[in-house]
Amino acid sequence: MAVAHGAVHEEHRLGFIRRYIFSQDHKIIGIQYMMTSLFMAAVGGVLAMLIRMELGWPGGHWGVARWLFPGGFSSDGVLKPDFYLAVVTMHGSIMIFFVLTTALSGGFGNFLIPLTIGARDMAFPFLNMLSYWLYPPAIVVLLSSFFVAGGAPNSGWTAYPPLSALRNAAPGSGLGQTLWLVSLAILIVSFLFGSLNYITTVLQLRTRGMSMGRMPLVTWAQFTTAILMLLSFPVLFAAVVMLLFDRHLGTSFFVPSGLVVGGQLVTHQGGNPLLWQHLFWFLGHPEVYVLILPPMGIVSEILAVHGRKPIFGYKAMVASICAIAFLSFLVWGHHMIVSGMNPLVGTAFMVTTLAIAIPSAIKTFNWVATLWRARIHFTPAMLFAIGFVSLFITGGLTGIFLGSPAVDTYFHDTFFIVAHFHFVMASAALFGLFGGLYHWFPKMFGRMMDERLGKMHFWLTFVGIYATFFPMHFLGMAGEPRRYYSPQMYDFLRGLAGLNMFVSVAAFGLGLAQLIFIYNFLRSLFRGPKAERNPWHANTLEWQTESPPPHGNWGAILPTVHRWPYDYSVPDAMDDFIPQTVPAAAVPVAGGALDDGLQGGAVDEPPVAGSERT
Amino acid sequence: MAEIPAPTGERRTGRLLATLIVVMIVLGGVGMTLLARRHWWMLPVASAHGVDVDRLIYTTFAVTGIVFVLVHLLIAGFVWRYGAHGTGRAAYWHDDRTLELTYTLVPAAVLVTLISMGAVVWARVHSPAPADATVVEVRAEQFGWLFRYPGPDGIFGRVDPALISPPGKPGNPMGLDPADPASADDIVTRELHLAVNRPVRVRIRSKDVIHSFFIPAFRVKQDAVPGMTVEIWFTPTQEGSYEIACAQLCGIGHYIMRGKVTVESEEAVLTWLAQQSH
Numbered sequence: 001m002a003v004a005h006g007a008v009h010e011e012h013r014l015g016f017i018r019r020y021i022f023s024q025d026h027k028i029i030g031i032q033y034m035m036t037s038l039f040m041a042a043v044g045g046v047l048a049m050l051i052r053m054e055l056g057w058p059g060g061h062w063g064v065a066r067w068l069f070p071g072g073f074s075s076d077g078v079l080k081p082d083f084y085l086a087v088v089t090m091h092g093s094i095m096i097f098f099v100l101t102t103a104l105s106g107g108f109g110n111f112l113i114p115l116t117i118g119a120r121d122m123a124f125p126f127l128n129m130l131s132y133w134l135y136p137p138a139i140v141v142l143l144s145s146f147f148v149a150g151g152a153p154n155s156g157w158t159a160y161p162p163l164s165a166l167r168n169a170a171p172g173s174g175l176g177q178t179l180w181l182v183s184l185a186i187l188i189v190s191f192l193f194g195s196l197n198y199i200t201t202v203l204q205l206r207t208r209g210m211s212m213g214r215m216p217l218v219t220w221a222q223f224t225t226a227i228l229m230l231l232s233f234p235v236l237f238a239a240v241v242m243l244l245f246d247r248h249l250g251t252s253f254f255v256p257s258g259l260v261v262g263g264q265l266v267t268h269q270g271g272n273p274l275l276w277q278h279l280f281w282f283l284g285h286p287e288v289y290v291l292i293l294p295p296m297g298i299v300s301e302i303l304a305v306h307g308r309k310p311i312f313g314y315k316a317m318v319a320s321i322c323a324i325a326f327l328s329f330l331v332w333g334h335h336m337i338v339s340g341m342n343p344l345v346g347t348a349f350m351v352t353t354l355a356i357a358i359p360s361a362i363k364t365f366n367w368v369a370t371l372w373r374a375r376i377h378f379t380p381a382m383l384f385a386i387g388f389v390s391l392f393i394t395g396g397l398t399g400i401f402l403g404s405p406a407v408d409t410y411f412h413d414t415f416f417i418v419a420h421f422h423f424v425m426a427s428a429a430l431f432g433l434f435g436g437l438y439h440w441f442p443k444m445f446g447r448m449m450d451e452r453l454g455k456m457h458f459w460l461t462f463v464g465i466y467a468t469f470f471p472m473h474f475l476g477m478a479g480e481p482r483r484y485y486s487p488q489m490y491d492f493l494r495g496l497a498g499l500n501m502f503v504s505v506a507a508f509g510l511g512l513a514q515l516i517f518i519y520n521f522l523r524s525l526f527r528g529p530k531a532e533r534n535p536w537h538a539n540t541l542e543w544q545t546e547s548p549p550p551h552g553n554w555g556a557i558l559p560t561v562h563r564w565p566y567d568y569s570v571p572d573a574m575d576d577f578i579p580q581t582v583p584a585a586a587v588p589v590a591g592g593a594l595d596d597g598l599q600g601g602a603v604d605e606p607p608v609a610g611s612e613r614t
Numbered sequence: 615m616a617e618i619p620a621p622t623g624e625r626r627t628g629r630l631l632a633t634l635i636v637v638m639i640v641l642g643g644v645g646m647t648l649l650a651r652r653h654w655w656m657l658p659v660a661s662a663h664g665v666d667v668d669r670l671i672y673t674t675f676a677v678t679g680i681v682f683v684l685v686h687l688l689i690a691g692f693v694w695r696y697g698a699h700g701t702g703r704a705a706y707w708h709d710d711r712t713l714e715l716t717y718t719l720v721p722a723a724v725l726v727t728l729i730s731m732g733a734v735v736w737a738r739v740h741s742p743a744p745a746d747a748t749v750v751e752v753r754a755e756q757f758g759w760l761f762r763y764p765g766p767d768g769i770f771g772r773v774d775p776a777l778i779s780p781p782g783k784p785g786n787p788m789g790l791d792p793a794d795p796a797s798a799d800d801i802v803t804r805e806l807h808l809a810v811n812r813p814v815r816v817r818i819r820s821k822d823v824i825h826s827f828f829i830p831a832f833r834v835k836q837d838a839v840p841g842m843t844v845e846i847w848f849t850p851t852q853e854g855s856y857e858i859a860c861a862q863l864c865g866i867g868h869y870i871m872r873g874k875v876t877v878e879s880e881e882a883v884l885t886w887l888a889q890q891s892h
Contacts, residue, residue, distance in 0.1 A: 042714070081750040109758045156863050162840055163823040165863060169756070256841025258775040260755070260789075261822045265776055273824055273839055310708035324691065338826065338835050338861075340844040343740035347733055356727045361721040362714070368685065369713070371692040373705035378627035378697065386693065390639065393685050397678040404732035406667050406739055407674060410656070413826060413861040455627070459634075466638055470646065471815070474654035479830035481861045484869040492657055492830055492857055499654055569704040576703055606880045 001396040022133070024125035025551060026190035029132045030111030031444055034437075036135060037103035040519075043143075044094040049105050049511050050087045056504025058486035071151065085154035086146070088483055089172070092157030093180065096287065097187055098142070100429045102135060105191070105229065106292040107221045109198055111444060116219045118207025118559045120552045123200040127193050134190035142183035150174035156483060158284070161254035161276050165246045178247060181240050188237045191229050198226035207541075209561035214580070216540045216565040217317055221297025226327045228286045229291070231329070236283035239276060246271070247310055251417050277339055281332035286343040288425050289328040292392075293321060295432020296363060299385040302435050303367055305538045306382035307374035308576055310566035313366040320359030327356040333475045338407045339414050346405040353403035358397055364389065375569065375576075377535075380454025384435035387462045388428050395424025398473065414481075416476025422469045434461070434517070441521075442535050446548045447528030453520040457513060464510030504544050537577045540565045618822040628697030635652065635690040640683055648677070657831040660877070662813075662849035664733045664833035673731065677724060720877055744846035748811035750806065753788065754825035754838035756820070757867030759858060760787055763887060770817075771797020779820070801890050805856070806875040808850050809883045815847045824863035829875060850877040 020028060050069075053062060059078055066073035072083035110128065112120055122128045124241045145152040148204040154172035155164035163169045164177050202215075202223045245251040246268070254276045255268035257486075304311040311317065333341065333349035367389045376382060398420040402408045409415060434457075441449045480493050487493035487500070541559055542549070567578040659668050696704075751762040751770060764770045772794040779785035790797040808814050818827050820838035828835045836846050858873030878886075 058678065081869070085863070085866060085868075120762050154863075154866065161825055162864070163863065166823075169823050184845060259822055259840050260775050260778050263780045272841060274842075307696075307704065309704035310706065312708055312710075313714050314708065316714055339837050340839045342843050343736065347736060350732055350736070354729050357725055358722050359874075362718055364685070365717040368688055368692070369710075371689065371696060373707065374692070374696045375698045375704040376628060376696050376703065377626065377695065378624055378631065383627075383631065386689065390635065390686065390689065394639075394643075394682065395831055397682050400678055400728065401671070401674050404670060404674065404728065404736075406732060406735040407670050409739070409835050410667060410671070410830075412835055413828075447878060462634070466642070470643065471654075474646070474650040477650060477656055479656065479828075479859070480652045481828065481859055483863045485866075489872050490857055490859060496654060566708065569706050571703075571706055 008228055022129060024121070024129045026110045026122045026125070026128060027113050027444070027549060027553075029128050030107050030109070032132050033102050033106030033110060033135065034108075034444075036139070037099050037107055038140065040094055040098045040102070042518075044091055044099055045511055046515065047091040047094070049508065050079065051091060052083070052504040052507040054485065055487075056083055056501045058488050058596060071146075082151060082154055083483045085156075085170070085483065086152035086172050086176070089153050089159075090142075090146070093142070093184075095426065096157060096291070097184065098135075098139060100426070100433070101191065101287070102290045103427065103433055104291065104436075105198075105225055106132070106135070106194060108218075108224070108294055108298065109194065111440065112218060113198055113201055113222055114205065115443075115545070115549060115553060116216050116540050117151075117202060117205060117210050117556070118541050118561065119201060120203035120554065120558070122197045123204055124197050128197050131190045131193035131197065134186050134193070138183045138187040138190065141179050141186065145172075145176035145179040145183075148175040148179065150176050153177040153180045158280060159276075160244070160280075161243060161246065161271075161273050162256075162259060162261070162266075165243060165255050165268075166259075166261050166266060167247070168264070178244065180249075181244050185237060185240050185244075188233045188240070191233050195226035195233075197228040197477045198222060199230065201225075204502070205549035207558045207561060210541075210580075213318075214561055214564050216297075216301035217314070217321075218294075218297035218540075220318055220321055221293045221300075224321050225290050225293045228325055228328065229289050232283045232286035232290075235279055239279035239283075242279075243276065270455050273334075274336070274339060274341065276320070277336050278332070281335045282329075284335065286325075286328045288421075289324055290430045291425055292432075293324065293387060295429050295436070296321070298432045298436040298439070299367065299388045300370075301540070302381045302385035302439050303370045303374075303540075304566050304568060305439070305536050306379050306385070307370055307379045308377070308568050309370060309374040310568055310606075311366070312369040312372075313362070314564065314566060316362055317366055320362045323359040327352060327359070331356055334403060334405075334408070337408045343405070350403055350405050354400070357396065357400060357403070360392075362565040364393060364396070378455075379438065380449070380451060380458055381435045381439035383455065384431045384438065384459040384463075384482050387458065388431040388435060391423050391428040391431055391465065391549035394470075395422075395428060399424060410474055410479075413474045413481055414476035415480045415482055416481050419469050419476060422472070427465045427469065431461075431465075435456075437589065439523070439536070440542075441524065442531030443542055443547050443549070444597060445525055445528075446546075447524055447529050448535065449524040449528060450520050453516055457516045457520065460513035460516070461510065464506060464513055468503055468510050471499055471506075475499060475503070534579075537575070539567060539577050539579045541580055544579055624701050625697035628693050628695075632690040632694035635686055635693070639686050640690070643682065644679075656833075657696075657856075658852075659831065659833065660850060660852040660854065661832035661834065662851050663735075663739050664831075664848075666738060668835045670731060670735050674728060677728065689888075740846075742812045743815045743845075747847055748809065748816045749815045749817065750808075751817045751819065752806070752827055752838065752861070753821060754827065754864075754871075755821040756823065756865050757860070757871040759804070759806075759827075759871070759873035761803045761806045762788055763803070765799030765801055767796055767799055769796040771795070771800050773797075775821070800875075802885055803890050806873065807886050808875060808877050808885045809880040810850055810853050810877050812880060813847055813849045815845055818844045818846070823858045823864050824862050825864045825871065828859045828861035829856055830859065831856045835861055853877050853879070 061077040063077045066077045150171040154170040154177045242253040252268040252271035255271040257269035259266040330352040334353045531547045561580045569576045747863045753760045772791040773789045774791045778789035818838045820840040825838040856875045860871035
């Protein structure tokens with residue numbers, strides 16, 4: 001009680017700056033992460049449009065764009081090759097690290113973890129504030145690379161040395177590359193603060209009765225993601241520092257002897273470019289799951305709530321999240337099949353790669369089974385969740401091609417790869433993000449989003465995604481390499497001009513459709529109808545408090561949890577949902593979570609819980 | 615009652631989504647694949663191992679295509695059927711061990727089959743080269759390809775990066791060391807000529823950054839990594855002229871790094887080589 005009163009009291013004492021800017025409240029930090037990520041998504045999206053402009057009409061004249069990006073276009077409005085590579089690099093870096101990671105882990109992780117486990121805040125609120133406030137400086141450093149001599153880096157988001165290590169290897173390999181590396185280092189520190197916080201919070205601050213086996217899947221996903229981040233990002237941090245050393249302090253981690261670049265003999269000696277690839281992908285592959293696990297959790301939640309039905313196979317869902325997380329550390333080599341690595345290692349990575357498809361398949365079938373005999377409310381959140389399942393299937397299946405080394409040899413670095421990861425990782429994660437926003441917007445801001453606009457946004461986005469990325473499989477089938485400024489130099493790519501134009505037009509449509517979302521989001525923020533506590537009739541804890549929740553989340557008394565989160569449509573119960581806080585004495589506990597041993601929590605429950613199923 | 619009332623629109627939205635999934639994803643996906651087969655497809659295969667690779671691609675295509683269609687039809691069916699309506703409740707059904715075991719074991723079995731087939735082809739691609747294989751060196755640079763034949767002695771002479779002549783100047787682009795007698799008969803060319811049906815070992819190097827030696831028609835791709843010499847082998851089976859592309863981002867000229875390989879009779883290759891050495 002005293003703590004709660006203290007919290008409420010404290011909220012009144014805090015000025016505007018401490019409450020909304022340098023806030024230590026996990027909800028504000030989550031919203032800050034989300035808003036900043038959405039801004040960066042717009043930047044990354046504009047860059048994607050530039051890429052499609054060039055690939056749709058190689059060497060075309062774009063007078064207006066020249067006015068917007070004076071340095072990137074020649075005087076007659078043609079996009080320059082080095083600017084093209086800078087745009088490709090920044091699109092990837094921004095979308096992966098500065099949009100999806102920050103929105104899904106920083107945004108939803110911060111907002112949802114304490115609320116779904118019945119905590120008042122994160123375990124380390126100050127560290128949490130620091131975590132967010134490292135993010136804007138990282139953005140400033142990253143974007144400033146556009147404005148330095150040579151421009152933003154040209155080496156792709158993977159930044160393979162020696163291209164990224166040697167100044168004269170490309171225009172963007174000067175100061176721009178250094179800024180990119182520094183920016184990433186700052187952001188990694190931010191991620192590490194965040195993930196430490198999430199793990200500690202989940203392990204230490206669960207409320208009474210909230211055993212691990214009763215956590216909603218969205219929280220399981222965030223928890224597992226945090227572990228992945230904590231274990232994999234330090235490896236990238238080390239690689240980034242080593243590359244900075246190679247660039248500025250004369251070390252040779254990644255640069256071998258005897259190179260001649262720009263007519264000059266390079267003085268580095270004794271490094272190995274493959275070392276970077278191993279270090280990079282040791283992060284890079286878990287990173288894919290850092291992006292997809294949180295949407296998987298979000299989608300599991302949405303399917304249950306808006307389908308009015310328990311999620312199918314809760315235990316298998318938790319087990320497959322853990323299996324995916326573990327296996328994600330053992331598959332990095334499938335990005336390096338043609339890298340010059342020993343072919344025998346390729347065989348090993350093929351086995352682990354196709355093994356990770358099994359838990360992914362289990363999850364997919366569980367989602368589909370959840371829809372069977374459901375009572376589906378087609379809210380925008382639900383539509384995006386179903387869309388996610390479709391995108392994940394399409395992208396996952398092409399992964400089976402790429403997991404086989406002999407097949408991957410042909411498809412590696414072609415548009416087939418671009419299609420594959422834009423489905424399974426980028427678009428699917430984006431759908432998870434949109435679904436999550438439509439679902440939790442009322443809780444975040446206390447207002448409802450417009451359903452009609454939300455649905456229109458879904459239809460156009462769903463069609464736009466398929467129209468943009470599905471044809472890319474065939475560009476890859478025909479062998480078009482990615483990161484080409486223009487495919488026109490090659491006879492074998494000549495027949496692809498029409499298909500490329502189609503993709504570009506679809507991409508522009510997809511981009512424009514997002515304006516509906518921006519309008520709906522901003523308008524609902526100020527004008528949306530007030531949201532009740534639990535507009536979707538959901539069971540999880542965050543819906544049992546006010547919308548938006550007050551400072552300290554729960555008023556005077558922390559909630560007590562008596563059951564798993566998926567008691568929807570329990571036969572004979574009065575309502576079609578039974579919140580986790582409803583005692584077993586009031587409504588018998590119908591469904592089980594994990595085994596009772598894991599479920600625990602019974603000891604600190606009120607005496608009435610003695611009637612609970614054992 | 616505590617159910618959220620079901621607006622009449624729910625079933626309509628469900629049917630719209632189901633129709634979209636069937637028309638756009640299932641019919642559109644299959645239709646576009648058939649269209650692509652004629653317009654946007656792999657080049658006709660022109661190497662021995664490429665036939666195996668293609669068979670693997672088609673097998674994977676068939677398996678994944680069936681799953682793609684079936685699962686999407688399943689989703690469409692559920693979405694069509696189970697939109698909220700009336701006052702009925704959803705089924706309280708959340709575990710079924712037999713069902714879960716089935717859709718764990720069936721995909722596992724399919725994947726094990728695909729892994730085994732993939733492992734066989736991969737092992738064959740990277741098996742030791744036949745004894746009668748010829749050898750050629752490929753050296754990538756920003757932004758072009760250089761090829762070297764060992765000459766009558768069959769030995770590649772020593773190279774020294776310090777001896778590479780500056781860009782745009784003729785002379786010694788490969789950096790051959792004249793002090794090594796083995797380098798005297800080495801033949802350095804800007805084009806690659808290979809004998810049809812004769813296995814060839816290709817030693818791939820790079821002068822500056824990472825490139826990737828990609829011959830789409832041969833289903834061949836191998837990164838050229840500075841500081842390493844990576845050897846692969848393959849057998850061209852169709853006479854003709856093919857393009858070499860760079861598949862690994864190597865700088866602003868990545869997209870113009872085009873090379874050419876000509877596959878012709880053994881005699882034609884020898885004649886061409888004799889012309890190059892002068």
